[in-house]
Amino acid sequence: MNQSTARDSFDSDVDDALHDPYIDSDVDLDIPYAEPSTYNHPQVQPTTFPRNAPSNPAVSALQYLEPGNVTTYDRADMSRQDGRVMINHYVLESMVGRGQHGAVWKCHDHLNPNKILAMKIVKRDNPKAKRERQYKRLRQQGGIPRTEHVPVVDGIRTVEQDIRKEIAIMKKCFHPHVVRLYEVIDDRKNECIHMVMEYLGGGEIKYTNGNQKPILKVEQTRRILRDAILGLEYLHHQGIIHRDIKPGNLIWTTNHDRVKIADFGTAHFSYARRLAASDKQDEDEDPILLDETALAKKAGSPAFIAPETVWEYTNGWQIGDSRPPITKAIDIWALGVTLYCLLFGKTPFRPPREYYSLTEWNGYHWVCNHDWRAPSKMGFDEIPTGGRHADPEEDEDGTVQEGPVVIHLLDHLLTKDYDLRITLEEVKVGRLKFFGISPC
Numbered sequence: 001m002n003q004s005t006a007r008d009s010f011d012s013d014v015d016d017a018l019h020d021p022y023i024d025s026d027v028d029l030d031i032p033y034a035e036p037s038t039y040n041h042p043q044v045q046p047t048t049f050p051r052n053a054p055s056n057p058a059v060s061a062l063q064y065l066e067p068g069n070v071t072t073y074d075r076a077d078m079s080r081q082d083g084r085v086m087i088n089h090y091v092l093e094s095m096v097g098r099g100q101h102g103a104v105w106k107c108h109d110h111l112n113p114n115k116i117l118a119m120k121i122v123k124r125d126n127p128k129a130k131r132e133r134q135y136k137r138l139r140q141q142g143g144i145p146r147t148e149h150v151p152v153v154d155g156i157r158t159v160e161q162d163i164r165k166e167i168a169i170m171k172k173c174f175h176p177h178v179v180r181l182y183e184v185i186d187d188r189k190n191e192c193i194h195m196v197m198e199y200l201g202g203g204e205i206k207y208t209n210g211n212q213k214p215i216l217k218v219e220q221t222r223r224i225l226r227d228a229i230l231g232l233e234y235l236h237h238q239g240i241i242h243r244d245i246k247p248g249n250l251i252w253t254t255n256h257d258r259v260k261i262a263d264f265g266t267a268h269f270s271y272a273r274r275l276a277a278s279d280k281q282d283e284d285e286d287p288i289l290l291d292e293t294a295l296a297k298k299a300g301s302p303a304f305i306a307p308e309t310v311w312e313y314t315n316g317w318q319i320g321d322s323r324p325p326i327t328k329a330i331d332i333w334a335l336g337v338t339l340y341c342l343l344f345g346k347t348p349f350r351p352p353r354e355y356y357s358l359t360e361w362n363g364y365h366w367v368c369n370h371d372w373r374a375p376s377k378m379g380f381d382e383i384p385t386g387g388r389h390a391d392p393e394e395d396e397d398g399t400v401q402e403g404p405v406v407i408h409l410l411d412h413l414l415t416k417d418y419d420l421r422i423t424l425e426e427v428k429v430g431r432l433k434f435f436g437i438s439p440c
């Protein structure tokens, strides 16, 4: 096969891969009904956590490895290898998933077939952006309810800008709990940008049997959240807010020995935050990262979005009230929602079907103004929680019941006021060491 035929056929493979995910997600709008919370107090504030817990010097002085070099090639050569598409020396094997921006393929290195990698392929000028604009208009008019796991990005930028930002952020990351970017193939003559990443073969975290019942044991949840906390702590230390933490963006390694944070499509990097967190000056100021206005735009998956992101839906909000700052606390909230999902097999803020199905507006209103409920049992192993207001006091023999500890932790993660929400440092050093993470 000559090169142009290979490219045509490759393009049609890619076209197929890049079909609009909204079509899929909007077909299935059968969001299971959940009882509305009977406890409607909008500002449930935890009272027992010591807010001013002394900061642990071992935690503040985190040491991380410097990011490895990410190579960028400005030439993409398409060919076929044993009937498969080959891009430079990477042979595509199978598609492992589609996202908002592109498709991710499992591939191997033709020069070293044992080297299995993932390649994310994104079209620079994606017709999806146009469709997204149309969908957005429809949604705003209340015509298309959004599903709760599809991220919103307020304000359409070009796909190319988005992907460049994602790449610039990923280049800064080098941590065992964050997916690694190795190489970028960015050929101006080619309509796609290719990102070669480490391959995570264990798939996204699955947490429900489809019937709002959890499938993970509490011990598994503990391990997953522990990994997510370590990865997130690293990101925050680098000045990165992920903005789309959810089970679908936590991916198992092939042998299921750890979970890594993926998908930096809506992440935000701030030099100021990085300096504040780590005293580190960057010499490579990538202009695409300097756009602080991006932080003002709404981003994240609706069910995981923090109240401060959609603050205007809060009861009592008035025009002219100033918008709360968007900080790393939005990731902590999303982590709380994630923990809830893993423990209970469903998301915590689910308005009743008739309420939800009107528009996504109602979903945000629910997040801002309603409390979550605690089922009586958590995990596949059905460990008692002690209920929504369980108190994690020590028993006489000094033991603490696991259920109340978890509920208490959820309470701190899902604190509506971002200023009072628990920090990762507090999760680690507080007496709520559910995850067994050593401060050192």
Ligand SMILES: Nc1ncnc2c1ncn2[C@@H]1O[C@H](COP(=O)(O)OP(=O)(O)OP(=O)(O)O)[C@@H](O)[C@H]1O
Pocket: 096, 097, 098, 099, 100, 101, 102, 103, 104, 118, 120, 150, 151, 179, 197, 198, 199, 200, 201, 203, 204, 248, 249, 251, 262, 263, 264, 265
């Ligand atoms: N390094 C990787 N190894 C294996 N699978 C991956 C890897 N990165 C992403 N995936 C999978 O590919 C799919 C698409 O990933 P991608 O990051 O493009 O999604 P996305 O654009 O973030 O999607 P969404 O915006 O809907 O969350 C996901 O289902 C994810 O599980």
